Amino acid sequence: MTNFISLADVTNIDALIQSGLESKANPFAHQSLGKNKTIGLIFFNSSLRTRLSTQKAAQNLGMNVITMNVGQDSWGLEMEEGVLMNADKAEHVREAAAVIGRYCDVIGIRAFAELQDRDKDYREQVMHQFAKYAGVPIVNLESATRHPLQSLADCITIEEAKTVKKPKVVLTWLPHFKSLPQAVANSFCEWMNVRAAAGEVEFVVTHPEGYELAPEFVGNAHVTHDQDEAFAGADFIYGKNWSSYTHYGQVLTQDPSWAVTMNDLRLTNNGRFMHCLPVRRNLKVSDEVLDSPYSLVVEQAANREWSAQAVLKEILSNI
Amino acid sequence: MTNFISLADVTNIDALIQSGLESKANPFAHQSLGKNKTIGLIFFNSSLRTRLSTQKAAQNLGMNVITMNVGQDSWGLEMEEGVLMNADKAEHVREAAAVIGRYCDVIGIRAFAELQDRDKDYREQVMHQFAKYAGVPIVNLESATRHPLQSLADCITIEEAKTVKKPKVVLTWLPHFKSLPQAVANSFCEWMNVRAAAGEVEFVVTHPEGYELAPEFVGNAHVTHDQDEAFAGADFIYGKNWSSYTHYGQVLTQDPSWAVTMNDLRLTNNGRFMHCLPVRRNLKVSDEVLDSPYSLVVEQAANREWSAQAVLKEILSNI
Amino acid sequence: MTNFISLADVTNIDALIQSGLESKANPFAHQSLGKNKTIGLIFFNSSLRTRLSTQKAAQNLGMNVITMNVGQDSWGLEMEEGVLMNADKAEHVREAAAVIGRYCDVIGIRAFAELQDRDKDYREQVMHQFAKYAGVPIVNLESATRHPLQSLADCITIEEAKTVKKPKVVLTWLPHFKSLPQAVANSFCEWMNVRAAAGEVEFVVTHPEGYELAPEFVGNAHVTHDQDEAFAGADFIYGKNWSSYTHYGQVLTQDPSWAVTMNDLRLTNNGRFMHCLPVRRNLKVSDEVLDSPYSLVVEQAANREWSAQAVLKEILSNI
Structure with a gap:
């Protein structure tokens, strides 16, 4: 498994379920695995469980965690290709994803459906653009159409x-x-x-x-x-x-x-x-x-x- | 001491003062105490000293720290029992506290008085509801009527x-x-x-x-x-x-x-x-x-x- | 080098460039240097690269990191001396800087130009007031007139x-x-x-x-x-x-x-x-x-x- 964007990324559900149960029984057994590894958690939307549980899980594995609220800690990101960026989005995902991917070993992203344009939501642009440009594994923290965690x-x-x-x-x-x-x-x-x-x-x-x-x-x-x-x-x-x-x-x-x-x-x-x-x-x-x-x-x-x-x-x- | 919500939770003020002075003299003497323990700091209101000093103290003790601004990182919490939740609060404290208590070993909470309804403020509903439902120790980071830290x-x-x-x-x-x-x-x-x-x-x-x-x-x-x-x-x-x-x-x-x-x-x-x-x-x-x-x-x-x-x-x- | 506010703080650019390249080749070689040291990253403005890269660099060196958004996590700071504080700023930099300097070993600060009053911006008041009152090293995370990192x-x-x-x-x-x-x-x-x-x-x-x-x-x-x-x-x-x-x-x-x-x-x-x-x-x-x-x-x-x-x-x- 490289990315975890949807079920299609999973080769063995049973093994993943068993791994979760093993972690529950023994949360700190694999702390060397995440040593000197950093996960960046990028939130385009609010979160409680996902924010806390993903941070906790990463720390259980010995990882460092960096959390960022897009549009609050930073600014809006342009997702469309080839546009003249003369509106409210100050940065393109091509740069943002590539740069975050240079600082972080794994990137988690939350980006809800906007519920205005079905085709746009179901294209899952945010996840796919990050996966395309980040150069590191992407974890879906709830996207427009899925919440696999x-x-x-x-x-x-x-x-x-x-x-x-x-x-x-x-x-x-x-x-x-x-x-x-x-x-x-x-x-x-x-x-x-x-x-x-x-x-x-x-x-x-x-x-x-x-x-x-x-x-x-x-x-x-x-x-x-x-x-x-x-x-x-x-x-x-x-x-x-x-x-x-x-x-x-x-x-x-x-x-x-x-x-x-x-x-x-x-x-x-x-x-x-x-x-x-x-x-x-x-x-x-x-x-x-x-x-x-x-x-x-x-x-x-x-x-x-x-x-x-x-x-x-x-x-x-x-x- | 389980919770630290008010002075009533303290059995020995002198011992606590001396412990504070000992930590000041030797901040990192007890880092194994907090190893693999996580404190969640939940802010309903702004903070500078409390945010920084509590995070610092927890890290001195070897703890992991997760900070969350309610209503900014997440959403408003309903504190009243038995209500039909059809207004602006998306989650009840019964779930929120119980869930945070599953991710965190200790929870710190800041929730100021609203200064509209004295009885409501002096009931200290937020602290008491969290203490009731979290299942883990609660630390008062300034509540409606007290600031014991x-x-x-x-x-x-x-x-x-x-x-x-x-x-x-x-x-x-x-x-x-x-x-x-x-x-x-x-x-x-x-x-x-x-x-x-x-x-x-x-x-x-x-x-x-x-x-x-x-x-x-x-x-x-x-x-x-x-x-x-x-x-x-x-x-x-x-x-x-x-x-x-x-x-x-x-x-x-x-x-x-x-x-x-x-x-x-x-x-x-x-x-x-x-x-x-x-x-x-x-x-x-x-x-x-x-x-x-x-x-x-x-x-x-x-x-x-x-x-x-x-x-x-x-x-x-x-x- | 005590502070890193401008180039004037740097004694040897070449050595600093070489040190950067060495860190790039071997990021985790000096983790004992930052053990039990905390950097506070104080943002008066939005940030993506600076927020992530400075946090990452500090963690590479074994430091703890505390991030705070002024005016969002806390409140506005008064920078002028001798004023009657009866307007929107709830705290003076004299107290804020001194207090943060007691919790943190190093303080990073981002405070953009307001572009209203050139003399004010070019005085670099925020950086200089923090440097004057914090009592610990200050790192410029982009100030009104400079971005030395x-x-x-x-x-x-x-x-x-x-x-x-x-x-x-x-x-x-x-x-x-x-x-x-x-x-x-x-x-x-x-x-x-x-x-x-x-x-x-x-x-x-x-x-x-x-x-x-x-x-x-x-x-x-x-x-x-x-x-x-x-x-x-x-x-x-x-x-x-x-x-x-x-x-x-x-x-x-x-x-x-x-x-x-x-x-x-x-x-x-x-x-x-x-x-x-x-x-x-x-x-x-x-x-x-x-x-x-x-x-x-x-x-x-x-x-x-x-x-x-x-x-x-x-x-x-x-x-």
Whole structure:
């Protein structure tokens, strides 16, 4: 593994999950690996879990960490090629990426979807431009269409918590008044479809009409608009809001019946509730669910440290 | 000591002061204590001394430090229980604290008073919610009503600079056009009252009418509205502005005669001037005082490193 | 060398260039030098290269790094003496510098020209006040009139890339619609004039009328308004925009013929193109130049790490 931009960069999911679990059991076993190595964490957007867990994972491995907020610590970056730079962007990614790549051994980048222009978002320009020009490994800290460090943490969490050999995992849309990216849902589909193909899980997606995810992500997952049907016998309920892909970036409904409550959980097979956080309580999920023993959200967030450590460990091993 | 939220968490002030002085003499003697331990410094408000000194103290002890500005690096946190989160706060402290507590071994938090609702400020919701949900030790980096790391540094400074066994210490209100929290004054009273009860100091508070501090903080201190009377024979003059507690958050007067000048200092027993900084020169204190050998303000700020180190050392010893 | 505020602090440029090249060859050879030493990086303005490269250089030397954005992480600082501080600045540099100097062994400061008041900018108040009150070495991370870490990196870059014993180095003004400081151009002149006096380079400056640099910086350099004449036979073309010094801070022309293209480069002796970055592509320099093998801009930025390391190494050796 050189870059970790999407699942396509991963040769062996199982090995990565096991590596994460080993790091969790023994966080400081590989500190010589990162000695005199520096990761630069570049944030175009806000972050809590990703900022802290990636920094922590890197430090567990003995790395130095440099964090930078683009547009706050520095200035905006131009991503388009061949333009006359006479507007607000003071620097081109060609220079910025190449220079950061000279100071850092690995670069992590967070750059959300803007939700204005679907083609632009789905081109994943920021990640690809950095990967093209940085000259060092790139780690996706959530991009316009994917959040693979989250998905790997999700796999680790399911692996830890499953009580049956092949659990039924349901991704359900949750209501929200804001327009949110599809990245977490896309990534979760991408990873779960591979896990399903390997016979590790049964994967179902449920959402209101109009919230269909992009075909390349939803793949062969079973999709239903009937949440109750989806929840029946489920072992894991993965909640997430996303805005419409078809009517790009739009909020088509805020139907509160899609929020997850204990009544919904009772349809499941003692199903555990998962969410990548942050979660708006009582809007998307009830207090009762989040504060119940069925909730895995904190453990899932804690596993972000181990997914990041597994990825960085493999990248460092290949430098 | 598990948390360091207020003086109530401290079992032995003298031991903590001595520990601070030992760290000052030998800063790097306990670097193995913090090895592979991480402190997360969470700022809801701006900081200079606290940010730098706490980070420095943690590094002296061999810790890793992760700093985060809430609302700038990340997003606002909901502190109230049971609410429908459909407004501007994207995450609840229940999740945020629990998750940060999974990445960090100790959490430091700065969250100032909002000075709008006295009951809310004095409930110290942010500190208490973090302490309740983080699952790891919490260090108060200045809360709505207290600044105990400052008070401990003040005790260390007085211990170093005193020339008599039981110095007379005066807290005086200073004029300011802005509405400032009572936290530093409250904390100083809280700590000085305990020092006075132990026979270590004589403690006097002076301020204009209407600036009475909360009874639970001012305690049995001698309070006078006559600054000259308070200053007579004083060994330490501790200056600070605060807004009214009674008329909560209001600026009732900006009377410049309350500013400290050399004329005021001449009433004292070669009294040393203290202030937690930042200080507005010539508004609250004259240049002449701050630039005189009577000023302790820089030494006092320098001692913030050693108060933080004493606290972190004790917390690390108990992890 | 105690401070590194301007070239006047440097006793031996050659030794510093060699030290930079040695660090580049062997970055981690002197990690014990910085053990338990802390550098505070104080930014009054945005930064990318300086922020990352100085942090990296300090970590290469084993130092701890604390970064602070003034006015974002903390608050504005008053630089004038004797004022009544009743406006927006909450703290005086006398206290701030002295206190930071108690926490940090070295302080780096970035504070750009405001381009409103030439005398004020050229007094270099921020650097001089910090140097006066901090009590520890100060490193200039770009001040109102100078950027010496950049100039040292430029010298290293020319030393590495030169193909003749005494290369012809040309500083050319580039068009820009914004009002930019003269700092990089000033510093480059200051350093190149000393290199020219030592017989190391031939130095020429070219710019439109009205863009004359301050006499104390341009010194005895050959100045021409004919860019073609300047470029003839040049080995290095150093491009930079600056606003007028005479009509202080003004943009007098945006004449696009001053931008550097391959046609201009063809006038040179296979001249290499240099720029401190960020650079606005196709406004100041064409894509064709920047993406050609003649461009040194990324290597030049990479050398910022080694110029910072050379400076910090010498400062640490003298602490």
